[in-house]
Amino acid sequence: MIAARGIRKTGLASAALLLMLLVAAWGAQSPSAPGAEKSKLRLLYVGHPGSDREKEFVQFLGQHFETVKTADLAAFDRKVFADKDMEGSDVAILDYDGDGFKAPRPMLAPRFLDNGSGGRPFPEGSWLTRPVITVGVAGGLMASQAGLKTGYL
Amino acid sequence: MDNAAHAESLDHEVYHTPLAVQPEFEYRNTPENYRLGYVNVGRLPDRMKVWRVQDSPKGNVIAPGAGFNDSPDAEIIATGLNRAKCYGDVGIGRQGNVLQWGYGDPPAQMTEAGRRLFLNCIHYICRYEGKPPLVRRGNEGRLYALRWNSAKKSSTQRNLVFRGSYAQDVMQKYRGRSDELNGYYVQNLEVLYWDQGYRVDEDLKSLGIDSNRKVETLERLFELQKDPAHREVAQRLLERYTDGRTAFDFQNGRDRIYFSDVGGYKFFVVPQGYLLGSPTTKVTPP
Numbered sequence: 001m002i003a004a005r006g007i008r009k010t011g012l013a014s015a016a017l018l019l020m021l022l023v024a025a026w027g028a029q030s031p032s033a034p035g036a037e038k039s040k041l042r043l044l045y046v047g048h049p050g051s052d053r054e055k056e057f058v059q060f061l062g063q064h065f066e067t068v069k070t071a072d073l074a075a076f077d078r079k080v081f082a083d084k085d086m087e088g089s090d091v092a093i094l095d096y097d098g099d100g101f102k103a104p105r106p107m108l109a110p111r112f113l114d115n116g117s118g119g120r121p122f123p124e125g126s127w128l129t130r131p132v133i134t135v136g137v138a139g140g141l142m143a144s145q146a147g148l149k150t151g152y153l
Numbered sequence: 154m155d156n157a158a159h160a161e162s163l164d165h166e167v168y169h170t171p172l173a174v175q176p177e178f179e180y181r182n183t184p185e186n187y188r189l190g191y192v193n194v195g196r197l198p199d200r201m202k203v204w205r206v207q208d209s210p211k212g213n214v215i216a217p218g219a220g221f222n223d224s225p226d227a228e229i230i231a232t233g234l235n236r237a238k239c240y241g242d243v244g245i246g247r248q249g250n251v252l253q254w255g256y257g258d259p260p261a262q263m264t265e266a267g268r269r270l271f272l273n274c275i276h277y278i279c280r281y282e283g284k285p286p287l288v289r290r291g292n293e294g295r296l297y298a299l300r301w302n303s304a305k306k307s308s309t310q311r312n313l314v315f316r317g318s319y320a321q322d323v324m325q326k327y328r329g330r331s332d333e334l335n336g337y338y339v340q341n342l343e344v345l346y347w348d349q350g351y352r353v354d355e356d357l358k359s360l361g362i363d364s365n366r367k368v369e370t371l372e373r374l375f376e377l378q379k380d381p382a383h384r385e386v387a388q389r390l391l392e393r394y395t396d397g398r399t400a401f402d403f404q405n406g407r408d409r410i411y412f413s414d415v416g417g418y419k420f421f422v423v424p425q426g427y428l429l430g431s432p433t434t435k436v437t438p439p
Binding site: 039041043053056057060064065090091093100108110111112113127128129130131132133134135136137139140143146147148149150151152 | 171212213214215216217220221224227243246247248249250251252253254255256257259260261268272274275276278279280281282283284285286287288289290291415424427
């Protein structure tokens with residue numbers, strides 16, 4: 001009887017330990033796990049300053065990346081967004097809130113290697129060769145204007 | 154585009170690294186627009202397996218899937234469930250150093266799987282630092298010529314709306330017989346090209362060549378250019394399918410030669426070293 005009680009206590013302790021380990025493992029997989037190590041990638045979120053959307057993206061990204069800077073997409077409206085505009089960052093995210101058709105429209109100048117720039121008169125230093133994510137309708141329109149396959153259908 | 158992505162292929166590394174993306178699958182009715190232009194074997198099912206990326210079914214954009222993968226600088230990461238375009242159109246895709254996330258919701262309105270995928274895409278696109286795209290989109294892929302193909306045999310179709318997609322002389326010839334026009338393009342899919350609309354390359358067929366996008370075709374045309382009996386046609390075809398400047402090395406660089414509909418229905422050569430570090434698993438459009 002005493003031995004059975006001892007075995008039962010050991011079994012419960014083991015189960016509790018296993019449960020704790022499982023919870024810890026699940027937590028480590030969750031992107032929102034407190035204390036999870038942040039990536040050292042440096043992000044530049046280019047959106048609508050002061051908007052709820054910007055706040056939400058920056059807060060979310062800040063949970064996973066040590067460095068998240070912001071910039072104003074409107075500053076590039078009908079102007080080139082080039083490599084030099086994301087200096088000090090590893091990835092730029094181009095995004096906007098509201099109606100994407102009314103969003104600022106930066107010009108992206110990818111350096112197409114096989115069939116050229118299409119004769120577009122981009123000034124020196126305009127190329128965009130660094131990693132960029134374009135988001136939503138606004139992103140699709142930028143990509144379309146740039147001649148990318150990812151452009152809005 | 155709706156708020157979900159299709160679940161055909163989740164093998165791409167972006168679904169696994171650095172975070173495990175674990176979509177919750179569901180089944181939704183197959184959009185009726187998918188049945189137009191669908192030419193694969195068999196019929197589409199009545200319901201399709203998808204996973205929800207975010208909340209909003211509106212305010213999202215899709216990119217053309219036809220020809221998206223026809224250059225090695227581009228890849229589909231997710232095909233988007235949509236109710237106005239084609240099955241296989243691109244919800245999340247990359248070309249060169251630019252990745253387009255077509256879903257419009259902010260993170261709080263994404264699913265957990267959506268958020269993880271977004272984070273993984275940030276890590277993933279870093280690999281393409283200094284890897285610009287190869288071809289500028291100048292044309293639609295040839296599968297778009299079939300987008301009015303009906304799933305039901307001999308059904309009557311509505312008038313062809315996208316008149317700019319079809320050469321006028323071809324339109325005239327098949328006026329009122331859109332089913333036959335679709336059939337004509339389906340049968341000649343491998344020899345479709347673009348010249349003021351989709352055309353079937355009768356020049357190529359006259360040489361007994363059955364495809365305009367195989368490397369063997371290009372090699373054969375260079376050979377026929379030396380043959381007096383076929384020189385004129387071969388030369389015309391080489392002008393149609395090359396830019397006249399690119400050198401093709403069939404001995405030592407054959408695996409770097411590719412054909413792109415979207416890039417202008419031409420053959421191109423991938424620059425040396427461009428493909429190093431590219432993923433080996435791609436999402437294949439249906």
